[in-house]
Amino acid sequence: MTTVARTRKDVAVVAHLLRRAGFGATRDQIDQYVAKGYEETVEELLNPRVGQPEDQDLMDRYFIASVEARSPGHADPQWSWRLATSEKPLEEKIALFWHGLLAVGGVKLDHGLEMLTEIDLFRRVGLGSFRNILFEISRNPGMMYWLDNQNSHKGAPNENYGRELLELFSMGIDDLGGGAYTEDDVKAAARAFTGWASKPTPPPFFLGPFPMEFRFDASDHDNDEKSFLGETGNFNGEDIIDIIVKKRASAHFIAMRLYLFFVSDEPDEGEIERLTDLFQETDGDIRSMLRYIFNSDHFKSADVRFRKVKSPAELVFGTARLTDRFDIPDMDSSMLANQSLFMGQHLLNPPGVEGWHEGEEWVDSGSLIERVNFAASELGRRDSHGVRRMLDRVGSAGDDLEPEEFVEACLDALGSIELSPGSKTVLVEHAAQYRSAVSGTVDGTDRAVEMFQLIVSTPDYQYC
Amino acid sequence: MANNKNGHREKNLVVIQLSGGNDYLNTMVPYQDGLYYDFRPSMGLKGDDLIPLDDRMAFNSNMGPFKGLFDQGKMAVLMGIGYPEPNRSHFRSMDIWHTAEPFTSSAEGWLGKANSLIDPEGKNPITTVNFGRGLPRALASQGVSVASVGALESYGLYTGLAGAQNRDAMLDTISRIYQPMAEGGFPSRRILETGRGALDGADILREAPSKYTSDVEYPEDNPIAQSLKGIAQVMSADLGTRVYYAAHGSFDTHTNELVNHALLWNQLSKAVECFWDDVVAQGKANETVIWMFSEFGRRIADNGAGTDHGSGGVAFVIGDSVKGGLYGEYPKLAVSDQLDGDVRFNTDFRRVYATLLEDVLGVESEPVLKQKFSTLDLITV
Numbered sequence: 115m116t117t118v119a120r121t122r123k124d125v126a127v128v129a130h131l132l133r134r135a136g137f138g139a140t141r142d143q144i145d146q147y148v149a150k151g152y153e154e155t156v157e158e159l160l161n162p163r164v165g166q167p168e169d170q171d172l173m174d175r176y177f178i179a180s181v182e183a184r185s186p187g188h189a190d191p192q193w194s195w196r197l198a199t200s201e202k203p204l205e206e207k208i209a210l211f212w213h214g215l216l217a218v219g220g221v222k223l224d225h226g227l228e229m230l231t232e233i234d235l236f237r238r239v240g241l242g243s244f245r246n247i248l249f250e251i252s253r254n255p256g257m258m259y260w261l262d263n264q265n266s267h268k269g270a271p272n273e274n275y276g277r278e279l280l281e282l283f284s285m286g287i288d289d290l291g292g293g294a295y296t297e298d299d300v301k302a303a304a305r306a307f308t309g310w311a312s313k314p315t316p317p318p319f320f321l322g323p324f325p326m327e328f329r330f331d332a333s334d335h336d337n338d339e340k341s342f343l344g345e346t347g348n349f350n351g352e353d354i355i356d357i358i359v360k361k362r363a364s365a366h367f368i369a370m371r372l373y374l375f376f377v378s379d380e381p382d383e384g385e386i387e388r389l390t391d392l393f394q395e396t397d398g399d400i401r402s403m404l405r406y407i408f409n410s411d412h413f414k415s416a417d418v419r420f421r422k423v424k425s426p427a428e429l430v431f432g433t434a435r436l437t438d439r440f441d442i443p444d445m446d447s448s449m450l451a452n453q454s455l456f457m458g459q460h461l462l463n464p465p466g467v468e469g470w471h472e473g474e475e476w477v478d479s480g481s482l483i484e485r486v487n488f489a490a491s492e493l494g495r496r497d498s499h500g501v502r503r504m505l506d507r508v509g510s511a512g513d514d515l516e517p518e519e520f521v522e523a524c525l526d527a528l529g530s531i532e533l534s535p536g537s538k539t540v541l542v543e544h545a546a547q548y549r550s551a552v553s554g555t556v557d558g559t560d561r562a563v564e565m566f567q568l569i570v571s572t573p574d575y576q577y578c
Numbered sequence: 579m580a581n582n583k584n585g586h587r588e589k590n591l592v593v594i595q596l597s598g599g600n601d602y603l604n605t606m607v608p609y610q611d612g613l614y615y616d617f618r619p620s621m622g623l624k625g626d627d628l629i630p631l632d633d634r635m636a637f638n639s640n641m642g643p644f645k646g647l648f649d650q651g652k653m654a655v656l657m658g659i660g661y662p663e664p665n666r667s668h669f670r671s672m673d674i675w676h677t678a679e680p681f682t683s684s685a686e687g688w689l690g691k692a693n694s695l696i697d698p699e700g701k702n703p704i705t706t707v708n709f710g711r712g713l714p715r716a717l718a719s720q721g722v723s724v725a726s727v728g729a730l731e732s733y734g735l736y737t738g739l740a741g742a743q744n745r746d747a748m749l750d751t752i753s754r755i756y757q758p759m760a761e762g763g764f765p766s767r768r769i770l771e772t773g774r775g776a777l778d779g780a781d782i783l784r785e786a787p788s789k790y791t792s793d794v795e796y797p798e799d800n801p802i803a804q805s806l807k808g809i810a811q812v813m814s815a816d817l818g819t820r821v822y823y824a825a826h827g828s829f830d831t832h833t834n835e836l837v838n839h840a841l842l843w844n845q846l847s848k849a850v851e852c853f854w855d856d857v858v859a860q861g862k863a864n865e866t867v868i869w870m871f872s873e874f875g876r877r878i879a880d881n882g883a884g885t886d887h888g889s890g891g892v893a894f895v896i897g898d899s900v901k902g903g904l905y906g907e908y909p910k911l912a913v914s915d916q917l918d919g920d921v922r923f924n925t926d927f928r929r930v931y932a933t934l935l936e937d938v939l940g941v942e943s944e945p946v947l948k949q950k951f952s953t954l955d956l957i958t959v
Contacts, residue, residue, distance in 0.1 A: 185669075186669075219669075219683075220669050222665075222667065222669070222670045222683070224667040224668070224669050224670070420764070421764075423769075452711075455712050456711045456712040456726075458712075458713065463669065465683070465684075465685040465715065466683035466684065466685055467683060468685075471685065471720075474766060474768050474769065475720065477768075477769055477772050478713075478722075478723055478724070478772060479703055479723040479724070479725065479772055479773075479775045479776035479779055480708070480713055480723070480724055480725060480726035480776075481713075482769075482772055482773055482776045483726075483734070483735060483776050483780065484711075484712075484726075486735055486736075486752075487735060487736065487737075487739070490735075490736060490739055491739055494739060534763075534764050534765060536755070536759070537755050537765070540751055540754045540755050541751065541755075543751075544747070544751040547747065560744075564744055564748065567736075567739070567748065568748060568751060568752065571735070571748075571752050571755075572752075572755055572765075573755065573756060573765035573766075573769045573770055573773055574764075574765055576765065576769055577765065
């Protein structure tokens with residue numbers, strides 16, 4: 115392989131990594147990551163710097179209404195800003211993953227402050243052990259309220275949390291509704307979680323929410339013996355989690371969800387089995403599983419590249435990041451959350467405990483029009499830092515490019531995007547309509563912007 | 579209009595959502611009940627602020643045009659509407675009205691499901707048209723295409739796009755890319771077909787205003803009037819649309835209620851008056867039914883400047899085929915009759931949905947509502 119060919123392949127694979135482990139990267143960022151090396155980039159993504167984010171104070175000053183946010187609508191400017199600007203992209207991506215899997219929504223919680231607390235929880239522990247993630251979410255006041263655990267009492271357990279913990283958060287069920295657990299296991303789990311609740315319980319306060327905290331009420335906890343998944347003892351909620359995470363069904367469930375979110379909409383059973391083994395070998399260490407995924411030949415292969423339909427958040431923030439236009443937290447950045455809502459993903463307000471239906475279901479005729487119009491209008495921001503740099507790149511590719519070379523230059527400038535032969539042929543024909551002026555002239559700029567807009571309008575761009 | 583399986587003419591449904599929780603008691607005022615004035619020292623309506631309907635109830639005076647429809651017997655007022663175990667969160671309560679599922683969280687809307695019964699093969703991408711950005715969950719259902727329109731004239735791809743000097747050529751190119759091809763290819767057939775449907779639906783809808791003529795002048799500075807004008811335009815083009823959806827608000831009048839609630843009803847009254855005149859002029863008054871609802875009513879007692887979230891509310895059904903009048907119980911305000919400070923609901927909104935599904939849209943209600951609700955005798959079929 116020639117050096118040029120090797121470099122092109124490196125660029126394509128790093129661009130793919132950043133689309134999946136984050137929200138894409140500009141062409142310049144891709145060059146920086148390529149220079150650093152693929153595996154080094156994976157490690158940097160997997161080990162984001164810890165500590166208080168330096169932009170919290172900035173956000174609190176600009177988004178005054180989102181300090182102690184009342185509703186999801188008050189809270190989402192904060193997450194929008196992070197999704198659009200964070201330099202720790204996997205931290206935000208893993209938060210989005212858990213937000214969809216361990217879904218808690220404003221539809222019932224209606225407590226913006228607590229919703230942001232959850233997202234922070236996922237940033238903090240989302241790459242660690244699954245046991246710890248389940249433990250933390252089980253002590254999360256928003257989750258306890260969302261699944262009615264405040265109504266679960268000694269002698270009168272509410273089964274909601276016990277059931278969803280098994281069905282939706284860990285062991286899962288098959289297409290026929292069967293699971294590797296029984297109704298008796300659900301009841302035992304519910305009894306073990308009695309006394310786990312939040313303080314205060316949140317009604318929708320008119321003047322704003324109060325901070326909530328976890329509260330264990332020992333006097334309301336069922337201390338009798340329980341049988342759960344074949345073990346017997348005086349189990350508390352923590353014991354239930356310990357038992358759950360040892361089961362292969364849980365390992366397989368998380369392996370499947372990670373695969374569908376990070377690799378492809380089409381499951382590959384062989385890869386998922388290997389991930390399941392890895393879960394069991396590492397006590398469910400999410401970081402180890404992602405390291406395996408990102409470094410695998412399967413992940414880097416053309417078979418899975420552009421085989422995942424972008425969620426609205428991926429489309430919105432991935433496109434907005436290309437323009438690199440957010441210098442301070444303002445209305446522009448907070449409007450991005452609205453765009454995602456228009457396309458069917460209301461961040462901080464998933465439609466139910468199952469999170470969102472992902473994959474092709476994201477795209478309906480109304481949302482597709484929103485997706486295309488949003489992406490095209492972002493690329494029309496020719497004064498933004500990002501679009502200016504893209505125009506420079508296309509300009510520096512040469513003054514008299516053949517139509518195909520021009521389309522290639524535009525695809526590369528957009529962060530190494532690839533198109534199907536059918537879509538590309540039509541765009542090359544479009545470019546052939548204006549063969550001349552590609553460089554620094556006004557016309558050349560118009561044409562490059564127009565080609566960017568067409569590229570992000572394609573069905574291909576709906577995939578990442 | 580086709581006849582449905584019972585031989586009745588099918589009708590079209592226009593939904594107007596009053597977002598934010600419309601205050602039942604200052605919409606329909608129990609003006610002879612001293613308790614109303616006791617509980618509402620700061621915002622009890624009286625005298626010129628009222629339009630009496632009978633010796634107990636009066637419309638808010640900002641509802642003047644509705645009085646005409648009511649007197650002609652074309653407006654049904656459903657007093658004390660709600661659902662069991664009411665929830666006072668906007669999000670959750672609106673969700674319950676959208677999905678008709680008070681006890682579980684669902685991603686499927688009642689009208690989305692109705693759409694898939696009306697058009698099972700998804701042949702018409704504009705069976706349902708929503709005016710507004712983003713899809714209300716009421717219209718969401720797996721595999722159902724719904725056109726969501728901001729403004730008709732600018733609906734479609736690349737409208738108002740900065741930098742698109744060459745819009746026609748761009749549209750032409752995109753249209754050539756979204757051509758369905760064989761199953762199993764990339765991009766998937768499903769996404770290409772969705773794009774095709776979106777482009778076709780947009781073309782059809784954008785044409786509607788050019789074919790529309792009307793003597794009715796809708797007020798420009800009134801958003802719900804502009805949405806209803808758009809609905810009238812689509813309606814006049816006879817495109818097979820069966821469900822129209824628009825929202826008005828915000829009715830979340832915790833403060834300054836007297837001013838804001840009056841303004842909202844003033845806008846809505848004028849908008850519906852214009853729309854109904856238009857519908858009559860189009861000769862569609864008998865096949866059009868308007869349904870207006872809100873996610874909850876508000877507290878019986880005021881808070882000094884407004885009212886807080888409550889439960890039992892009021893909803894309206896309007897049309898030539900509607901049997902007008904007052905339905906449900908007159909509001910009982912005595913403390914012993916209240917539900918935690920609210921009007922107790924007496925009519926489950928799902929009975930109205932069953933009625934609208936069966937007697938307006940001409941589809942079975944049980945698959946949508948997951949159980950059989952007795953219908954109300956509201957519609958002349």
